Amino acid sequence: MALIELKNVSRTFGKGDERVVAVDNVSFAIDEGEVLCLVGESGCGKSTTGKIVAGLLEPTRGHVLFDGQDISKMDKESFRRYRHSVQIIHQDPYASLNPTQTVRQMITRPLLRHHKARSNEEAEKRAIELLEIVDLTPAQDFMNKYPHQLSGGQRQRVSVARALTVEPRFIVADEAVSMVDVSIRVSLLNMLSRLQDEFNVTFLFITHDLALAKYFAWEGRISVMYLGRIVEDGPTRRVVMDPRHPYTQALLAAVPEADPELARRKRRIELRSADIPSLLDLPSGCTFHPRCPYFVAGVCDGEVPPLVAIPEGGRVACPVRKDISIQLIEETPAAPAA
Amino acid sequence: MSNESQQVVLKHEAGSGTPLTLRNVSVAYKTRKGDVQAVRDVSLDLRAGESIALIGESGSGKTTLGLSIVRLLVKSAQVTNGEIIYRRNGKEIDVLGLNKKELREFRWKECSMVFQSALNAFNPVIRIWDQMKDTAQSHGWKDKKAIRQRSLELLKFVQLDAERVIDAYPHELSGGMRQRVLIALSLLLDPQVLILDEPTTALDILTQRTIIDLLRKLKEEQHFTMIFISHDLAIAAELADRIATMYAGRVVEVGSADDIFYRPRHPYTLGLIRAVPKVVGDFQELFSIPGSPPDLIDMPSGCKFHPRCPYATDKCRQEEPDLVPVGPEHMAACWHWREVEKELQSKPLHSIS
Ligand SMILES: Nc1ncnc2c1ncn2[C@@H]1O[C@H](COP(=O)(O)OP(=O)(O)OP(=O)(O)O)[C@@H](O)[C@H]1O
Ligand SMILES: Nc1ncnc2c1ncn2[C@@H]1O[C@H](COP(=O)(O)OP(=O)(O)OP(=O)(O)O)[C@@H](O)[C@H]1O
Ligand code: SF4
Ligand SMILES: [Mg+2]
Ligand SMILES: [Mg+2]
Numbered sequence: 001m002a003l004i005e006l007k008n009v010s011r012t013f014g015k016g017d018e019r020v021v022a023v024d025n026v027s028f029a030i031d032e033g034e035v036l037c038l039v040g041e042s043g044c045g046k047s048t049t050g051k052i053v054a055g056l057l058e059p060t061r062g063h064v065l066f067d068g069q070d071i072s073k074m075d076k077e078s079f080r081r082y083r084h085s086v087q088i089i090h091q092d093p094y095a096s097l098n099p100t101q102t103v104r105q106m107i108t109r110p111l112l113r114h115h116k117a118r119s120n121e122e123a124e125k126r127a128i129e130l131l132e133i134v135d136l137t138p139a140q141d142f143m144n145k146y147p148h149q150l151s152g153g154q155r156q157r158v159s160v161a162r163a164l165t166v167e168p169r170f171i172v173a174d175e176a177v178s179m180v181d182v183s184i185r186v187s188l189l190n191m192l193s194r195l196q197d198e199f200n201v202t203f204l205f206i207t208h209d210l211a212l213a214k215y216f217a218w219e220g221r222i223s224v225m226y227l228g229r230i231v232e233d234g235p236t237r238r239v240v241m242d243p244r245h246p247y248t249q250a251l252l253a254a255v256p257e258a259d260p261e262l263a264r265r266k267r268r269i270e271l272r273s274a275d276i277p278s279l280l281d282l283p284s285g286c287t288f289h290p291r292c293p294y295f296v297a298g299v300c301d302g303e304v305p306p307l308v309a310i311p312e313g314g315r316v317a318c319p320v321r322k323d324i325s326i327q328l329i330e331e332t333p334a335a336p337a338a
Numbered sequence: 339m340s341n342e343s344q345q346v347v348l349k350h351e352a353g354s355g356t357p358l359t360l361r362n363v364s365v366a367y368k369t370r371k372g373d374v375q376a377v378r379d380v381s382l383d384l385r386a387g388e389s390i391a392l393i394g395e396s397g398s399g400k401t402t403l404g405l406s407i408v409r410l411l412v413k414s415a416q417v418t419n420g421e422i423i424y425r426r427n428g429k430e431i432d433v434l435g436l437n438k439k440e441l442r443e444f445r446w447k448e449c450s451m452v453f454q455s456a457l458n459a460f461n462p463v464i465r466i467w468d469q470m471k472d473t474a475q476s477h478g479w480k481d482k483k484a485i486r487q488r489s490l491e492l493l494k495f496v497q498l499d500a501e502r503v504i505d506a507y508p509h510e511l512s513g514g515m516r517q518r519v520l521i522a523l524s525l526l527l528d529p530q531v532l533i534l535d536e537p538t539t540a541l542d543i544l545t546q547r548t549i550i551d552l553l554r555k556l557k558e559e560q561h562f563t564m565i566f567i568s569h570d571l572a573i574a575a576e577l578a579d580r581i582a583t584m585y586a587g588r589v590v591e592v593g594s595a596d597d598i599f600y601r602p603r604h605p606y607t608l609g610l611i612r613a614v615p616k617v618v619g620d621f622q623e624l625f626s627i628p629g630s631p632p633d634l635i636d637m638p639s640g641c642k643f644h645p646r647c648p649y650a651t652d653k654c655r656q657e658e659p660d661l662v663p664v665g666p667e668h669m670a671a672c673w674h675w676r677e678v679e680k681e682l683q684s685k686p687l688h689s690i691s
Contacts, residue, residue, distance in 0.1 A: 041542040041543060041544065042542050151630045153630065154630075181395040181396050181569070181630075181631070182395070182569070182571070182610060182613050182614055183395055183609060183610060183613055183626060183627035184626055184627070184630060185613065185626065186613050186624045186625060186626035187626035187628075188626075189624075190626070208542070208543070210543070210617050211614075211615040211616060211617045212615060214615060214617060214621075215615040215621075215624060218621050240617065240618075241619075241620075250544060251543055251544065252617055252618065254543050254544050254546070254547035255543055255547075255572075255617045256538075256546070256547070256550060256570070256572035256573060256575065256576045257572055257575060257576075257616050257617060257618065258570075258571040258572040258574075258575050258599075258611070258614040258616060259575055259599060259616055260575045260576075260595045260596055260599055261596075262575075262616060262618065262619075263572075263575045263576045266618065268551075271544070274497075274514070274544070274545070274548055276512070276542075276544075328618050329618055329619075
């Protein structure tokens with residue numbers, strides 16, 4: 001059974017002329033211990049989806065199921081348990097840590113409050129364990145530090161340790177490593193992966209960086225969002241190596257690669273328009289149709305194309321291209337002699 | 339998005355020789371806690387028509403170096419040593435010796451800079467046209483029609499709907515459009531050298547791609563001499579002929595883009611490359627660099643990278659290495675670059691797996 005499931009979830013903001021559908025009819029399920037990566041450009045609804053999953057925001061329509069139970073129908077106690085089981089880690093560790101608390105206070109207080117430790121000594125011991133889990137060692141050295149005495153990467157580790165105090169089964173990581181430098185990003189990602197391996201923590205990993213998504217969710221799945229809707233999902237390998245939706249293809253082709261030869265050989269996909277539609281005035285049918293190079297009048301601008309399963313794995317919301325693979329890298333020009 | 343109908347006549351006179359030379363440039367910020375040595379002893383030659391990327395982590399001194407070239411450092415900063423020499427048509431200019439009036443000319447007509455996070459720097463109540471007109475007029479252009487002509491031409495060149503954008507207010511434009519306007523504005527007085535600080539950071543992927551392609555066009559068709567500043571290695575891979583890696587205020591390696599990506603000799607450059615994932619292709623293992631960048635007020639002894647370096651020895655802890663040739667047109671500042679070379683012979687950095 002899925003640990004968390006979204007069934008036809010929509011969320012609107014504003015009223016009248018200002019009304020936007022930030023999340024539109026989104027459905028997915030994540031099994032215990034699985035990783036799902038949500039990718040897409042700014043404003044496509046990733047964080048809104050993440051907040052709905054974490055119970056911080058109510059959907060306007062649809063249902064959120066945790067352990068098979070509809071969270072809107074839970075009694076107080078079950079809802080409290082669910083809220084603790086799902087923790088969210090934000091992009092900006094500066095904003096999410098209280099500047100007046102030491103690391104010790106940030107970690108031992110929730111341990112005591114949530115009865116995960118019965119005494120100060122027990123809380124202290126557990127805090128040290130948690131700091132070790134997030135690779136802040138020697139842990140004793142970090143206990144008395146304030147946020148401003150830590151680097152960005154270290155602060156993010158503290159946020160993770162704090163989230164772990166309530167022994168979550170599910171972590172929503174919303175751009176959790178986007179602000180740290182490349183040289184330390186990998187070790188943060190590896191630490192999060194370890195939580196998944198060792199403690200069977202389930203992840204919704206939100207990022208605008210497709211290369212990061214690929215790395216973190218290689219064994220998991222990716223969902224691609226565009227203007228509030230999921231346009232493609234599937235096992236990471238399939239989505240990255242054999243993308244089908246023209247939007248996914250355009251994204252993968254557009255990402256600059258940290259490799260000059262690859263950059264030269266990567267295929268370009270020309271869009272019909274560079275303009276991103278406003279959520280206030282969405283195109284009919286497939287909302288990508290005004291930009292899509294494969295647009296077919298009458299097919300793409302009529303009904304909203306549903307997500308349809310494909311045999312290679314996952315779902316694609318494009319009736320025109322769902323069965324057609326493309327090459328993202330041009331064939332090697334004659335290989336140079338070794 | 340091809341703009342066949344918008345053929346543009348923009349013609350940039352590519353210079354020759356070496357438009358810009360930095361010699362032993364050092365810059366420090368005065369702070370209450372002490373001097374921040376943001377740039378230390380940087381020497382670089384920028385050749386006409388080439389593009390060079392400065393890469394390195396946050397705080398490595400990239401922006402400070404860029405700002406010192408256009409003399410826009412804040413008051414608390416000081417160039418404590420070195421020379422910056424600019425050349426055009428056989429004339430040499432000592433940039434650090436320019437007076438206020440000369441500087442204003444220099445910044446628009448010789449060497450212009452598009453600033454990091456300038457996207458929000460537009461004055462919201464001034465239309466794009468007024469912005470361009472004021473800039474041109476303050477440099478002695480009188481003919482308004484000619485200014486408008488040139489402005490439209492540039493806006494078309496950066497692939498904007500020029501007639502519409504020229505009369506727009508900044509808030510009516512998207513981030514990618516504003517970035518394009520900034521690039522157009524920086525070209526207004528046809529400078530020889532263009533410095534772009536994080537030109538695509540904070541833009542969405544598809545928008546970022548249009549800016550990269552535009553910058554490539556400036557480079558390949560107009561032969562601008564350019565400096566890209568970016569913490570994103572991918573921008574360097576896409577756009578640079580040569581790359582300089584900065585660490586703790588110093589250039590620790592400089593070479594062709596291929597040398598830096600496939601034959602790095604400084605352990606820090608190698609570390610960066612091994613830390614960055616690629617999107618296309620099979621899974622690839624990544625490695626992080628242990629530790630974090632140094633405190634620029636109280637720096638480690640010897641090689642500033644030694645506390646994080648897997649190759650470090652006592653020599654590294656004691657003496658700071660100079661940039662030395664490690665190949666044709668390729669320099670690195672590491673005592674143990676030959677070991678890096680050896681390691682890469684057994685484990686090459688493949689381009690595509
Ligand atoms: N509280 C709110 N009130 C009104 N509109 C909102 C609210 N939260 C989000 N939105 C709108 O909903 C849309 C989706 O926002 P969301 O933050 O989910 O996007 P995102 O994919 O996380 O973007 P980013 O990559 O920039 O973080 C945006 O248009 C946003 O302006
Ligand atoms: N106005 C200032 N006063 C004091 N220190 C400063 C000032 N501006 C920058 N610094 C310091 O100088 C060093 C170099 O900063 P700089 O902005 O040049 O780095 P950068 O490589 O451009 O980094 P980023 O990638 O974050 O833009 C940093 O340690 C920074 O904290
Ligand atoms: S449904 Fe049509 S418009 Fe939308 S992406 Fe597919 S082909 Fe393009
Ligand atoms: Mg978000
Ligand atoms: Mg900078």
